[in-house]
Amino acid sequence: MARPYVLLSAAVSLDGFLDDTGPERLLLSGPEDFDRVDEVRAGSDAILIGAGTLRTDNPRLLVYSAERRAARLAAGLPEYPLKVTVSASGDLDPEARFWHTGGAKTVYTTDKGARRLSGLLPADVEVVALGPDVEWRAVLDHLGDVKGVRRLMVEGGGSVHTRLLQQGLADEVQLVVAPLFVGEPDAPRMFGHGAYPPGRMRLVETRAVGDVVLMRYVPTAPGAGRLASAADRRWLEVACELAAHCPPSETAFSVGAVVVAADGTELARGHSREGGDPVVHAEEAALAKLDPADPRLASATVYSSLEPCSRRASRPAPCARLIIEAGVRRVVTAWREPDTFVASADGNAVLTAAGVDVVLLPEYEDRAKAPNAHLLPPAARS
Numbered sequence: 001m002a003r004p005y006v007l008l009s010a011a012v013s014l015d016g017f018l019d020d021t022g023p024e025r026l027l028l029s030g031p032e033d034f035d036r037v038d039e040v041r042a043g044s045d046a047i048l049i050g051a052g053t054l055r056t057d058n059p060r061l062l063v064y065s066a067e068r069r070a071a072r073l074a075a076g077l078p079e080y081p082l083k084v085t086v087s088a089s090g091d092l093d094p095e096a097r098f099w100h101t102g103g104a105k106t107v108y109t110t111d112k113g114a115r116r117l118s119g120l121l122p123a124d125v126e127v128v129a130l131g132p133d134v135e136w137r138a139v140l141d142h143l144g145d146v147k148g149v150r151r152l153m154v155e156g157g158g159s160v161h162t163r164l165l166q167q168g169l170a171d172e173v174q175l176v177v178a179p180l181f182v183g184e185p186d187a188p189r190m191f192g193h194g195a196y197p198p199g200r201m202r203l204v205e206t207r208a209v210g211d212v213v214l215m216r217y218v219p220t221a222p223g224a225g226r227l228a229s230a231a232d233r234r235w236l237e238v239a240c241e242l243a244a245h246c247p248p249s250e251t252a253f254s255v256g257a258v259v260v261a262a263d264g265t266e267l268a269r270g271h272s273r274e275g276g277d278p279v280v281h282a283e284e285a286a287l288a289k290l291d292p293a294d295p296r297l298a299s300a301t302v303y304s305s306l307e308p309c310s311r312r313a314s315r316p317a318p319c320a321r322l323i324i325e326a327g328v329r330r331v332v333t334a335w336r337e338p339d340t341f342v343a344s345a346d347g348n349a350v351l352t353a354a355g356v357d358v359v360l361l362p363e364y365e366d367r368a369k370a371p372n373a374h375l376l377p378p379a380a381r382s
């Protein structure tokens with residue numbers, strides 16, 4: 001399962017609105033920013049909007065620069081990214097410009113919505129019925145697994161942005177603030193009410209683009225239970241990067257680990273053989289940096305590039321036990337331990353039996369394996 005990277009993109013007024021209540025679409029971006037948006041579109045495999053935006057804005061959602069379209073073709077990509085919309089009701093105007101411009105189009109809808117749309121839309125539009133409801137995880141899984149979308153740009157509107165962020169499914173927010181006011185209480189906002197991931201997002205870039213300011217944020221708060229969030233993927237990537245920086249060894253794995261509080265604060269990180277200790281494991285090194293009485297451990301997540309060990313010769317306590325004793329209730333890992341040093345390692349099962357939620361994200365397995373390729377038989381290296 002390879003879910004796409006999900007980038008939320010929008011422009012808001014200084015008082016936080018996405019649009020006004022007038023009949024015309026409010027242009028918040030200036031020419032320079034619309035050109036930047038065009039560039040982001042050209043770098044995406046698909047562009048998604050909610051049915052509300054389709055009905056209100058009647059957008060085309062094209063890549064307007066001929067050079068960018070030519071570059072896509074030269075790279076072996078379709079001239080235009082796939083256009084995607086999501087509608088529970090199936091209340092979509094077949095005359096809308098969305099259907100009659102650009103390249104391929106897909107609609108995600110309910111079984112009921114699909115019945116309503118049957119025979120209405122142009123024949124080349126794919127209608128995907130996802131059951132009684134449209135679950136965002138199902139949409140993203142279908143886009144990744146079936147449509148081969150790796151990078152998805154979401155261009156609103158407010159309901160779609162809100163749901164994706166609240167469900168922990170947004171990998172990045174690109175928000176532009178435009179120097180004007182809307183001042184209408186009923187105008188749509190970028191984000192609505194409800195429960196958002198806790199804590200602070202991480203600011204990764206600010207840039208003036210003409211008279212607007214672009215801010216790029218990435219999520220930090222781990223997911224909950226056995227469902228993986230976008231932030232989980234980012235932290236697991238950090239663990240895999242740490243694994244790549246371990247002192248090399250012929251007799252032990254290179255592993256990276258990060259301990260992250262529920263609000264997205266990094267509590268500690270560690271890697272194999274850290275600090276000149278030839279046998280220390282990544283999770284052990286990270287947990288050793290924390291006060292065992294730290295109250296944040298009970299709701300923290302441990303990210304480890306390799307399944308935590310359940311048996312070891314070098315030290316009495318395996319990492320699965322250290323994690324359980326630390327009071328941590330959630331572990332995210334990329335790679336099940338192979339039989340290289342221990343037969344039938346079962347750290348994930350030990351953790352699960354102790355009530356810890358274990359999330360395995362096999363799409364990161366190759367990254368976790370990379371610094372360990374010399375320890376694996378050729379067939380198991382990727």
Ligand SMILES: NC(=O)C1=CN([C@@H]2O[C@H](COP(=O)(O)OP(=O)(O)OC[C@H]3O[C@@H](n4cnc5c(N)ncnc54)[C@H](OP(=O)(O)O)[C@@H]3O)[C@@H](O)[C@H]2O)C=CC1
Nearest residue numbers: 010011019050051052053087088089134156157158159160
């Ligand atoms: N300034 C900017 O950058 C942008 C501004 N906008 C503005 O935003 C406004 C539109 O926002 P909004 O009204 O919130 O509409 P949205 O575009 O967010 O679409 C909401 C609709 O999407 C469908 N939908 C969303 N989630 C689901 C789900 N889980 N299951 C099923 N269907 C789902 C529903 O369609 P259905 O009702 O058919 O069931 C729902 O009504 C417009 O005024 C537009 O101009 C939009 C984009 C960018």
Ligand SMILES: Nc1c(N[C@@H]2O[C@H](COP(=O)(O)O)[C@@H](O)[C@H]2O)[nH]c(=O)[nH]c1=O
Nearest residue numbers: 011026027028029057059060061062155
């Ligand atoms: N108004 C607004 C945006 N609106 C987005 O652009 C879509 C229309 O694109 P197009 O069909 O190419 O004209 C529209 O439906 C909505 O998703 N985007 C922005 O970056 N800045 C803006 O100020």
